Amino acid sequence: MSLATPQAFVKDPSLVWQFYSARRQAAFSAKPNAAHLALAALSVKHKDFITVTQNVDGLSPRAGHPPEQLYPVHGSLSTIKCTSIFCSYTEHNNFKMALTPALAPSRTPTDLDAQPPTIPLIELPYCPKCGIGMMRPGVVWFNETLPNDLLESIDDWIDQGPIDLCLVIGTTGQVWPAAGYIEICRGKGAKVAVINMEIDDNPHLGGVNSAEWLFKGDCAQILPDILQPIIGSMDEVRELLGDTDKFPPTTYSGGPVTDLDNNDDITGGTGEGTGYY
Ligand SMILES: [Zn+2]
DSSP: OOSSSHHHHHHOHHHHHHHHHHHHHHHHHSOOOHHHHHHHHHHHHOTTOOEEEOOOSOHHHHTTOOGGGEEETTEEEEEEEEOOTTOOOEEESOOOSOSSGGGOGGGSOSOTTSOOOOOOGGGSOBOTTTSSSBEEEEEOOTTOOOOHHHHHHHHHHHHTSOOOEEEEESOOSOSTTTTHHHHHHHHTTOEEEEEETTTTTOTTOTTTTTOSEEEESOHHHHHHHHHHHHHOOHHHHHHHHSSSSOOOOOEEESSOOOOHHHHHHHHOOOOTTOOOO
């Protein structure tokens, strides 16, 4: 919580970038699990199903979850954006292990309590479009508002009509506004199923009190089971999704990059032992 704020980034961008580089490398090294695949398959089979996620790890897109049915309300570690107020350049699905040579995995400390090195500002990621603004992680930090366009899209979806079912998966249900969607869905007629490891430990878990179904355990085991009548077996899910660990191509918004030489200089780093460039 002390590093995931705009104030921390302004005060010590070197430290915050090292923290997020470690998080990016951990997330990009992980693999989508059976729960990511089950939700992706449900989305493919049912175009009127959406997933609102607080996860920033990018594992659902990699599982083949249709992007138009996925609302990552806390942003994504694979998104980076320019901090200049005069520039809106953003990269989506940037899965590079190292954004600059100074942030290569071999140089990213995993224990940030152990006095990480101070990286000179010039060696941190800069915007390839304007060349002036430092890039920052595209996650929603504490003290920041959630992306309005996403929230409006979710509201539009809710306004379309009655809702059959709300799956509350692996969340304490205490972070707003996502927690509020449980009651909103109920107001639209939805039955509520809670899937969580800690149902017994947390009687105030969002939605537990009024849920029709409680499933205690690992969602990577429970979701494939309870969705099986709709999505089929996991073998069928894998066949439906094809490659079940794909890195979606990088896309850009905020205008074309004009200073390509600068881009080469700034982002040309290659981390060791990585393959996603
Ligand atoms: Zn810029």
